[in-house]
Amino acid sequence: MIGDIIMTRQWGISTELIHDQHTTERKIGAVAQPIVPAVAYSFENHKMASDTVSGKEDGIYYGRYGNCTLRAFEEKMAALENGEAALGLGSGMAAISSTLFGVLQNGDHLIVTKDVYGGTYHFLTTLAPRCGISFSLVDCTDIDCIVKAIQPNTKAVYIETPSNPLLTILDIKAIAQVTKQYDLPLIVDNTFMSPCLQKPLELGADIVIHSATKYLNGHGDVMAGVIVADAKFIHFIRQQIMGDLGQVLSAWDAFLILRGLKTLGLRMERHCSNAHKIATFLENHPLVEKVYYPGLKSHPQYEIADRQMKGMGGIVSFEMKGGSATATAFIDALKLSMISFSLGDPETLVQHPATMTHSSLPETERLAAGITDGLIRLSAGLEDIEDIVADLEQAFDKVNELSKRNGVGTHA
Ligand SMILES: Cc1ncc(COP(=O)(O)O)c(C=O)c1O
Known part of the structure; x- marks a missing residue:
């Protein structure tokens, strides 16, 4: 057969x-x-x-x-x-x-x-x-x-x-x-x-x-x-x-x-759809300066991605307003998503490239490559999207409160 x-x-x-x-x-x-x-x-x-x-x-x-x-x-x-x-x-x-x-x-x-x-x-x-x-x-x-x-x-x-x-x-x-x-x-x-x-x-x-x-x-x-x-x-x-x-x-x-x-096909579908929804949510958030996701029409190489890739992938990077202090406060405030060096797992994982995966790059080269102090990389997991977004939302709220309390001008 x-x-x-x-x-x-x-x-x-x-x-x-x-x-x-x-x-x-x-x-x-x-x-x-x-x-x-x-x-x-x-x-x-x-x-x-x-x-x-x-x-x-x-x-x-x-x-x-x-x-x-x-x-x-x-x-x-x-x-x-x-x-x-x-x-x-x-x-x-x-x-x-x-x-x-x-x-x-x-x-x-x-x-x-x-x-x-x-x-x-x-x-x-x-x-x-x-x-x-x-x-x-x-x-x-x-x-x-x-x-x-x-x-x-x-x-x-x-x-x-x-x-x-x-x-x-x-x-x-x-x-x-x-x-x-x-x-x-x-x-x-x-x-x-x-x-x-x-x-x-x-x-x-x-x-x-x-x-x-x-x-x-x-x-x-x-x-x-x-x-x-x-x-x-x-x-x-x-x-x-x-x-x-x-x-x-x-x-x-x-x-x-x-x-x-054996489950890669199914997993990639879910990683992609979760990442897309996360990217859209982030793009509309006042504490976010910039979102990097090839599935967004705002991505500079969207056309190439659309032609070359069958899906836009499970990774979203974004730059927080307020640099390193807000970015690290944000990832510390997450409850469901975990701070981790890896990606592509069932769990949503976040990391701060400047001080984690890309810390071996000298600062000038890192910044020249666009890896700023406020950048966060998020690997969308396979969880229910509502739970991931709710987690991001509560972490943003916490950062907002902190900024207001400290009088830093990054709050929404
Ligand atoms: C794009 C990319 N290539 C290669 C590697 C290295 O893989 P490994 O950690 O399995 O050695 C990584 C690790 O994060 C990666 O993100």
């Missing part, structure tokens, strides 16, 4: 998240993915073992290079992102650093979108220079800026869209046209979207990265990352980088993500 469906039509994303289009046989009949924690794998003869380690034969031979459960996750991610192959690793940063070590060597230069995730910035300013790798932060909303930033030793372009935390939308197709012209691989961090909402490889990107810690797993109980790219690159990273740095993802964690993926 399933075979007939596979042959006759392409599944929708929710079906694909739950079933395996690309699995031709169901080996043991288990409906849920079996967990295989084995580190060592045996071979019928020496030739099979040596062909597997040399890559002549595809297979799993030692736990530091992968395991069966992880392989199932990797195959699922390659299919979802429409890539040739995928590699699961122990965190999003492991995926980012391994990819960058895979494309860059001593003396090479990278072009990076200017409001990149704080951990990526930290890698580029600490580990990368120790390996002789340099980078330029570029306003990638302007294609000319990308072209102007290309140096003779530039070896790749790295973008995040929507970006963390300012939700800047970059035109993947337009950027890919330029990177192809200059023969530079385009790397896209697709964490904020998940393959449900955006498939960068279909838009011309070469490598896709996710922090699977976020939406893919979706339950806040696994650290993981994934790279999707062509099979040759993935093989290289698995054998030459992940194997040496030892960032493999365990079978237990791969199982949890596979379980989480």
Whole structure:
């Protein structure tokens, strides 16, 4: 039955998240993915073992290079992102650093979108220079800026869209046209979207990265990352980088993500609709200076977002009037939403980028990137929207009272 469906039509994303289009046989009949924690794998003869380690034969031979459960996750991610192959690793940063070590060597230069995730910035300013790798932060909303930033030793372009935390939308197709012209691989961090909402490889990107810690797993109980790219690159990273740095993802964690993926379609729908309602509420609040959400018509790249993304995502950032004091008083006053560094979980999570996720950026660079002291990033959870909005409302009221009491001119 399933075979007939596979042959006759392409599944929708929710079906694909739950079933395996690309699995031709169901080996043991288990409906849920079996967990295989084995580190060592045996071979019928020496030739099979040596062909597997040399890559002549595809297979799993030692736990530091992968395991069966992880392989199932990797195959699922390659299919979802429409890539040739995928590699699961122990965190999003492991995926980012391994990819960058895979494309860059001593003396090479990278072009990076200017409001990149704080951990990526930290890698580029600490580990990368120790390996002789340099980078330029570029306003990638302007294609000319990308072209102007290309140096003779530039070896790749790295973008995040929507970006963390300012939700800047970059035109993947337009950027890919330029990177192809200059023969530079385009790397896209697709964490904020998940393959449900955006498939960068279909838009011309070469490598896709996710922090699977976020939406893919979706339950806040696994650290993981994934790279999707062509099979040759993935093989290289698995054998030459992940194997040496030892960032493999365990079978237990791969199982949890596979379980989480089954509800990704449903979760993303709810994250998006809750975020949109929160953004609309915030846009009309007198204590809010500015709202960043690609689903709002006021967003500067609304048109690109509308064309490029299947949904506007679950993250809303906003700037409070009154800077750091009001922003931190506001998040302290929240009762339902939690102060947390992560995102993409069932719970609504808030954080203050200037002092939390992006604290590694020097103040001048942080402000130049638009990450002000009054900025708050909110990850819309899966709760009832009325409860999230009521929580925000009571926190605004508290800040308002505080401002009035202290005579600060930020109150509504
Ligand atoms: C956009 C983005 N990319 C990558 C990462 C890093 O992921 P991890 O924390 O799983 O290493 C994060 C973490 O917040 C992120 O927001």
